[in-house]
Amino acid sequence: MASIREVAKRAGVAACTVSRVMNGTASVAPETRKKIEYAMRELDYIPNELARGMFRQRAGIVAMLVPSIRHPFFASLADCIENQLFFRGYKLMLCSTSGETEREREYLGFLKSNIVDGIIMAVSSLDREEYAALEKPVVMLDYYVNDSIPLVTADHRMGGKLAAEEFIRNGCRLVLHLCDEEKADRVVSFESHLELERILGEHGIESRRISISWNSPDMEVYTEEARRLLREYPEADGVMAADMVAAAFVNAALESGKKVPGEFCAVAFDGTYAADMNGRELTSVVQPVEKMAEKVVEIMARLLEKQRPKETDVRIPVTLRYGKTT
Amino acid sequence: MASIREVAKRAGVAACTVSRVMNGTASVAPETRKKIEYAMRELDYIPNELARGMFRQRAGIVAMLVPSIRHPFFASLADCIENQLFFRGYKLMLCSTSGETEREREYLGFLKSNIVDGIIMAVSSLDREEYAALEKPVVMLDYYVNDSIPLVTADHRMGGKLAAEEFIRNGCRLVLHLCDEEKADRVVSFESHLELERILGEHGIESRRISISWNSPDMEVYTEEARRLLREYPEADGVMAADMVAAAFVNAALESGKKVPGEFCAVAFDGTYAADMNGRELTSVVQPVEKMAEKVVEIMARLLEKQRPKETDVRIPVTLRYGKTT
């Protein structure tokens, strides 16, 4: 691997001049430039980004922490984010915590080690203090830390409202809604559940909040759980849950002879391709993944350039997409 | 960010002694060690990996190139690979080419720029020569380049055989099978199609090979295409395709009043969670993602350590999982 000095020697100039040609940081005589460009081509010279990064103290890499890459929602989001980062010249390091707190912590350490320049958090199992202490570019998805750490999230309250209204329109009497475990009350997405409960309550409709872990998406597990819950709540006639879980419920309901819709309604939360996979497309609250990715990366880019982000609390409207389950 | 020199100054020693403590590269007097460890803690010192990488000429990062992160198969594979890399102290940079050749080429450049130490290719739209010219750790999934670039792949021939036998058992007469575009004949996965055709042919069963692009998985597109093809081949009574595509076919077939199975059979290739999402789980040829990831990373790790890999052509057996579509 040719170094800048070898190129310089070959072109009969000093290393810094080669650098100037590459970066256009100063004017170089046309003739000198020619010689240098020739030498570069001849040696098939490619600058060493590791050395550049070392000098500038930046790696050009942004990490994204997710519970599991396989999860359709995070996979979709990661895809969009990678794309946005790419256009701005950053690379994506994708880190799967598998729901392990220790692993999340280890990944966070990448910031201090200068392995990455910033982190996008699509997972959050630590205490606020730990995130607050990072003092480096961090953008949270779905988890409020404090006013100085930007937050981007879908408008979950609105999602809960849209779902509730749909259940009401469908005349449901008992709606199950599944959220992510105990820590649920720390994330913004929990608002959809609160809002759902509130509105349904106002209309005299019952609801049951149920915890489920979805660190690693597995239809078999979900389906088994859905069957169990439908046995436990035989009068349930509605469910709100993440795409795959909602799909599992629809399958289980059909299995047990219920009509969907009619006797059982489902509203999928997220609205990724997973909500479409079922023969009957699921009615879903769609998180605008693309737009979220744009916002996240826009903010991250500003932070990386040491600028203050334009917004630090972005709530992006969701929409209700009508499918065949309500 | 404290540097090693600051730690050294604080502990009243030279920088190299601090380095020795961190890396255990030489014996250090217990007392000195104490002082250094104390200073490190006091300054909250974390070594700068960028500088370390620069010295060792390695980033500690492996890139994986995929057509789309969202695709269930690649998402699953990436998840396992990230996990395997993590245990060996490497990080994963996930790169989505979106099917664009130029973008693939740009990502490959990461090797020469020292941005990553190795690349795992789950995509391949370039000519063999370009891969052969890389001269750095590269492991191919599903695409044979030459004997010196290791290849890991599921045994697609076996997959084709298993699928064919299943169609035969089901008494199918015309089987559609969908593969990825023109370049299809360059990847090992194409063998499943050849084998399917061969065996079906031997049994006097017709088959049609159909090209489809799946760079970005989209159920709507697939379903529309499935409907169209079922209209074009009304006598079709079997299909082999990637999970999501197979699911789309099952949905379309049911829509058009066919019984599944009975009048129409489907064998999904891949067997990710996507094959389970449909209420009727799809009969599928399961690629052992976990095992593939293990092999890939094992080989990559050896290459990164400048050792010769134990195997350079790994074909991992697939299995047939019985679902409700045959």
Added chain:
DNA sequence: TTGTAAGCGTTATCAC
């Protein structure tokens, strides 16, 4: 056991 000095490959500063 420890320190000095050089170097990894790049770029910025300051002369000339």
Added chain:
DNA sequence: GTGATAACGCTTACAA
């Protein structure tokens, strides 16, 4: 317009 020189933070001879 160009070249020396130093610096980014770390590690490894080589010396002491």
